[in-house]
Each structure stands twice: as C-alpha cells, then as structure tokens.
Amino acid sequence: MTVLSLRRRLVLVHLLAVLAAIGATAAAGWWVLSQSVNRQLDAALLALAETELAMLADGNGAPVRIHEAASGSAPPSLTRLDRLVQIIDADGRILARSANLGSEKLPAPPALLARLTAGETVFDTLPDTSEEPLRMVSLPSRGPGQRYAVQVAGSLDDANHILQSAASLFAAMAMALLAAVGWAGARLSSKLFVAIENIVDQAHQIGDSNLHQRLPHPGGEDEISHLVDTLNAMLERIEQAFEVQRRFTADASHELRSPLSRLRAEIEITLRRPRDTDSYVGALRSCLDEVERLTMLVEELLMLARIDAGQERAPTELGTLEQLATDTMQRMQPVADERRISLVLVNQLATTPKVDLGPLGLVLRNLLDNAIKFSPQGSRITISLKADEEGALLAIADQGSGLDEAEMPFVFDRFFRGSRPRAGDVEGFGLGLALSQAIMKAHGGRLEVANQAGGGALFSMRLPPGAA
Numbered sequence: 439m440t441v442l443s444l445r446r447r448l449v450l451v452h453l454l455a456v457l458a459a460i461g462a463t464a465a466a467g468w469w470v471l472s473q474s475v476n477r478q479l480d481a482a483l484l485a486l487a488e489t490e491l492a493m494l495a496d497g498n499g500a501p502v503r504i505h506e507a508a509s510g511s512a513p514p515s516l517t518r519l520d521r522l523v524q525i526i527d528a529d530g531r532i533l534a535r536s537a538n539l540g541s542e543k544l545p546a547p548p549a550l551l552a553r554l555t556a557g558e559t560v561f562d563t564l565p566d567t568s569e570e571p572l573r574m575v576s577l578p579s580r581g582p583g584q585r586y587a588v589q590v591a592g593s594l595d596d597a598n599h600i601l602q603s604a605a606s607l608f609a610a611m612a613m614a615l616l617a618a619v620g621w622a623g624a625r626l627s628s629k630l631f632v633a634i635e636n637i638v639d640q641a642h643q644i645g646d647s648n649l650h651q652r653l654p655h656p657g658g659e660d661e662i663s664h665l666v667d668t669l670n671a672m673l674e675r676i677e678q679a680f681e682v683q684r685r686f687t688a689d690a691s692h693e694l695r696s697p698l699s700r701l702r703a704e705i706e707i708t709l710r711r712p713r714d715t716d717s718y719v720g721a722l723r724s725c726l727d728e729v730e731r732l733t734m735l736v737e738e739l740l741m742l743a744r745i746d747a748g749q750e751r752a753p754t755e756l757g758t759l760e761q762l763a764t765d766t767m768q769r770m771q772p773v774a775d776e777r778r779i780s781l782v783l784v785n786q787l788a789t790t791p792k793v794d795l796g797p798l799g800l801v802l803r804n805l806l807d808n809a810i811k812f813s814p815q816g817s818r819i820t821i822s823l824k825a826d827e828e829g830a831l832l833a834i835a836d837q838g839s840g841l842d843e844a845e846m847p848f849v850f851d852r853f854f855r856g857s858r859p860r861a862g863d864v865e866g867f868g869l870g871l872a873l874s875q876a877i878m879k880a881h882g883g884r885l886e887v888a889n890q891a892g893g894g895a896l897f898s899m900r901l902p903p904g905a906a
Contacts, residue, residue: 464608487577522591554578649677701728758790786824804870809836832899840889850875
C-alpha cells in the first residue's frame with residue numbers, strides 16, 4: 439500500500455465516521471423536534487375539546503351546539519387554520535359541528551365509537567380525509583346520562599412545514615459541518631503524511647556509510663513522534679553495532695598482522711643463508727610460538743563469533759560452584775607458583791549451586807590468569823564464594839595496582855588492553871575479558887569490575903538467581 443492510497447483511505451474513513459456521527463445527531467434532533475411539535479398540537483386539540491365539553495356540561499339542558507365565534511365573510515374551508523369541531527352521539531350521528539366544517543364531517547368509524555363508549559380519549563392522524571392531513575382528538579363525555587363525544591381536528595400542514603424546515607436546516611448544518619470537518623481532516627492528514635513522507639525519504643538516504651544521520655522529528659508527543667524516537671534509538675544501536683564491528687575488524691586485522699609479520703620475518707631471515715641445525719631449531723621454535731599465538735587468537739575469535747550468533751554449545755558437564763573454583767585453582771597453581779603468588783579460597787555459600795564447568799571454567803581461568811599477570815610477586819589472590827539477593831557471586835581480588843578509573847568502562851571491550859599495564863608488559867590480545875563477558879551473558883550472568891579500597895582489582899562473576 440502506497441502512502442497516497444493510505445492517505446485516501448484514512449481521509450475516507452474519517453469522512454464516513456464524521457458523516458455517520460452528523461447523520462445520527464441530525465436524525466435524533468429531528469425526532470425530538472417532531473415529538474415536541476406533535477405533543478404541542480395534541481395538547482392544543484385536547485384543551486379545546488375539554489373546554490367545549492365543559493361548556494356543554496354547563497348548558498343545563500340547552501340544545502347541543504358548538505360554541506364558536508361568528509364566522510367571517512370567507513366561505514368555510516378545511517384549509518383554514520381554525521380548529522374543526524364536531525359533536526357526535528354514541529351511534530356516531532352528528533349532533534353539531536363548527537361552521538368551518540361546511541358540509542364535511544369528521545370520521546367516526548365503529549372502532550372509534552367502541553373506544554369512546556369505553557371512556558377512552560382517542561388521538562388519530564387522518565392523512566386522506568381532506569385536502570390536508572389532520573390530527574384529531576375524540577373526547578367522550580363522562581357525566582351521567584351524557585352519551586356524546588367532542589371531536590376536535592387541526593391541520594398538520596403547519597407542523598409538517600415546521601418539520602420540513604427543520605429537516606432542511608439540519609441538512610444544511612450537517613453539510614456545512616461535514617465540509618468544515620472534512621477540510622480540517624484533510625489539512626491535518628496532509629500535515630501528518632508530509633511528516634511521514636519526510637521520514638520515509640530520510641530513511642531511504644540512510645545507509646551503512648551515513649548511519650550518524652537521524653530521521654526528522656515532527657515535534658510534539660503524538661504517535662508519529664514516538665515512532666520517530668523509537669526508530670532513531672534503533673539507528674543509534676545499529677550505528678554502535680556497526681562501529682563495534684568496524685573496530686573489531688580493524689583490531690583483529692592488526693592482531694593477526696603482527697604475528698604473521700614476525701613469522702614471515704623469522705622465516706625470511708632463516709632462509710637468507712645456510713645455517714646449522716641449532717639455528718634452524720631455534721627459528722622453528724620461534725615460528726611455533728607465533729603459530730600458537732595465532733591459533734589462540736583464532737580460537738578466541740571463533741568462540742566470540744559463535745556466542746554472538748547464539749551458537750554456543752549446550753552444557754557438557756555440571757558441577758558445584760565450589761568444584762569450579764577448586765579445579766581452576768589447581769590448574770592455575772603452577773603459574774601462580776612461578777611468581778610466588780598464593781591462591782586462597784573463601785567459601786561463604788550455604789548451598790552448593792550447580793554450574794556449567796566448561797565455559798565458566800574458561801571465564802575463571804581468564805580472570806585468574808589476568809590477576810596473576812598483574813599481581814606483584816609474593817602477593818595473594820583471594821577467590822570468594824558467596825550469595826546475595828541477586829544470586830551467587832564468585833569474586834577474584836588481587837593485590838596489584840588496580841585499574842585506571844577512566845579506562846574501567848572499556849575493560850570488557852574487545853582488543854582493549856589499556857594505556858598502562860598494571861604490572862609491566864604482559865602478553866595478550868585483549869580478548870580474554872571480552873570473551874569472558876560474552877560467555878557470562880550467554881549463561882544469564884555478567885562480569886563486574888571495581889577497585890578495592892585497599893588497592894588491587896576486584897573482578898566478580900555474577901551468576902543468575904537460578905544458580906544460587
């Protein structure tokens with residue numbers, strides 16, 4: 439569906455809804471007015487019939503007659519506005535009638551006579567009795583020995599003219615209101631879709647080379663503005679993801695180039711002239727060291743790629759958190775002994791939560807390896823196991839120089855190594871902590887880092903509540 443067709447459909451729906459509302463309002467207003475006019479006419483006819491009946495009752499046996507003013511010079515006609523009055527007996531015979539009836543008479547069918555005999559006041563509409571539609575009331579006498587009824591009729595022509603005029607007025611007001619609302623709706627929808635078209639045009643121009651651009655904000659706090667804010671926030675995340683990928687690609691290329699360059703230089707130097715066996719062995723060992731570094735880097739990159747793609751392997755071995763800490767400490771003990779660093783385990787857990795020993799063991803080894811590298815000789819590294827309201831916590835505290843506060847937000851970025859190592863130059867690619875953080879997030883946890891008050895860094899493995 440194009441923007442233009444969507445606009446037309448919305449405007450059409452808007453106009454139909456407005457038309458339906460106006461039509462319903464006009465119909466309700468016309469119905470209320472017609473009921474009011476009819477009630478007023480019925481009340482006037484009934485009042486005249488009651489007056490005539492009361493005057494007859496006070497006649498003290500006088501002949502039955504219509505009490506009316508003397509007729510004018512004009513001939514009697516049913517088209518006059520005067521009320522038409524007729525008095526009939528119980529059998530429907532006319533006892534008296536008003537002068538304006540002339541030779542005509544008001545109908546008194548048997549059904550009407552039966553209702554009058556029962557003492558019922560009857561209202562009738564007479565559409566075809568004369569040249570005008572009439573509204574008639576028949577009021578029976580209720581005195582003893584009085585068996586007659588007064589019929590009073592009035593023309594409906596004035597009432598119909600009033601209702602027709604009201605209907606025309608309602609129709610004119612409805613058309614004017616519809617035109618005004620339609621114009622206002624068209625203006626509002628035009629502004630709305632101009633803003634949408636601007637957003638669409640800008641979205642078409644945004645690509646991977648200009649992700650810094652954002653969609654134009656229409657202003658206000660409506661749904662379109664909320665949509666633009668959401669899309670701009672999404673573009674911000676996409677831009678950050680692209681930037682991370684670019685930086686990751688550049689850093690990976692740089693890290694791969696360095697060992698490859700050293701490996702090539704070593705081989706070229708070795709091949710320049712014949713050498714003895716010991717020289718070749720030394721060169722091959724140097725090349726083997728570079729290959730091992732390359733292998734480690736590629737394996738870490740592949741693991742990060744699998745984690746990013748959601749293809750991490752299912753748990754292969756479950757064990758307790760204490761078992762994880764104990765096994766890892768035993769594996770890292772020879773490395774710690776070389777620097778005369780003692781590893782101390784402090785277990786404050788009341789229960790023994792189950793964890794995946796494989797990937798979490800890699801995380802703990804990376805953390806212990808960093809702690810050993812950046813700790814001074816003869817110091818101590820403490821591994822603490824405890825639990826709080828957020829879950830289980832495994833903390834590694836060393837006695838080194840700590841971390842630079844300005845660089846702490848970037849500690850878990852890929853290929854980040856910091857501007858000044860904490861304990862001299864150390865080997866590494868800057869992937870260990872990034873890989874560890876990715877593994878922790880893939881298992882529902884996270885890594886946290888802080889500096890201790892007494893000096894040294896504190897890395898914490900925060901496990902999800904289900905593990906505690």
